[in-house]
Amino acid sequence: MAYTLSNDYKEDEISLARFAKAMGHPARIAILKYLSSLDECCFGDINKELPIAKATVSQHLAELKDAGLIQGTIEPPKVNYCIDKINWEKAKKCFIGFFDKDGLDSTRC
Amino acid sequence: MAYTLSNDYKEDEISLARFAKAMGHPARIAILKYLSSLDECCFGDINKELPIAKATVSQHLAELKDAGLIQGTIEPPKVNYCIDKINWEKAKKCFIGFFDKDGLDSTRC
DNA sequence: ATTGTAGTTCGTAAAACTACGAACAATAAT
DNA sequence: ATTATTGTTCGTAGTTTTACGAACTACAAT
Numbered sequence: 001m002a003y004t005l006s007n008d009y010k011e012d013e014i015s016l017a018r019f020a021k022a023m024g025h026p027a028r029i030a031i032l033k034y035l036s037s038l039d040e041c042c043f044g045d046i047n048k049e050l051p052i053a054k055a056t057v058s059q060h061l062a063e064l065k066d067a068g069l070i071q072g073t074i075e076p077p078k079v080n081y082c083i084d085k086i087n088w089e090k091a092k093k094c095f096i097g098f099f100d101k102d103g104l105d106s107t108r109c
Numbered sequence: 110m111a112y113t114l115s116n117d118y119k120e121d122e123i124s125l126a127r128f129a130k131a132m133g134h135p136a137r138i139a140i141l142k143y144l145s146s147l148d149e150c151c152f153g154d155i156n157k158e159l160p161i162a163k164a165t166v167s168q169h170l171a172e173l174k175d176a177g178l179i180q181g182t183i184e185p186p187k188v189n190y191c192i193d194k195i196n197w198e199k200a201k202k203c204f205i206g207f208f209d210k211d212g213l214d215s216t217r218c
Numbered sequence: 219a220t221t222g223t224a225g226t227t228c229g230t231a232a233a234a235c236t237a238c239g240a241a242c243a244a245t246a247a248t
Numbered sequence: 249a250t251t252a253t254t255g256t257t258c259g260t261a262g263t264t265t266t267a268c269g270a271a272c273t274a275c276a277a278t
Binding site: 008009010013014016017020021022023024025026027028029030032033050051088091092095096098099 | 119122123131136137139197201204208
């Protein structure tokens with residue numbers, strides 16, 4: 001029933017995996033690329049970019065928000081989405097630190 | 110029944126998402142970190158590092174192999190695993206290109 | 219031939235993911 | 249009040265992921 005309880009994974013492993021998982025779908029990559037090129041835009045703009053139903057787009061946006069990579073602010077009648085710059089930088093450092101063997105401990109994830 | 114057929118996502122989005130997805134679990138991050146610190150090791154060594162059953166470790170290794178991030182070579186009675194350096198570099202460039210707004214097109218994913 | 223070692227594959231189960239249309243909320247405009 | 253616009257949430261369905269123990273394969277050594 002219960003899966004392994006052991007929480008033996010390190011914090012930075014969990015953190016990096018969380019970012020990576022959020023990026024683990026082409027639609028979400030497309031959303032992030034789009035947002036990072038724009039500063040800000042609304043749901044409809046994002047929806048138009050993607051070949052999937054709006055309900056699904058909304059789900060993907062929610063996942064990116066849960067992972068901390070984007071922010072959504074309600075400005076009736078629209079919802080504005082943008083990159084969460086703090087966590088974006090954090091994620092960037094996570095990945096770069098992960099791939100750079102030399103700069104291993106310089107920037108902790 | 111059939112999910113959306115539209116393949117509107119771009120190649121580099123699909124490629125990056127594939128790498129990210131493979132990295133989307135703490136166990137797989139741990140494996141990659143371990144391997145990238147070692148040049149090479151066998152299944153048993155990896156298994157010892159992780160708080161999960163060996164069958165599950167084997168699954169995670171298969172996923173990393175499918176994604177191209179690692180290689181496994183049979184050397185009886187062991188199986189040696191190592192980072193796939195070609196694709197590791199490719200992934201690195203994917204992620205760095207993704208996060209670096211300035212260097213957008215310099216290194217294509 | 220038997221036993222041991224090293225990993226993979228199989229079968230299974232619960233949970234999470236991806237997708238859609240329909241229904242719903244919340245504001246704006248007629 | 250009614251209608252239109254903008255997104256979210258609900259209900260549903262099929263697929264994939266994660267996990268485990270047990271069974272299995274393959275080679276080596278006794």
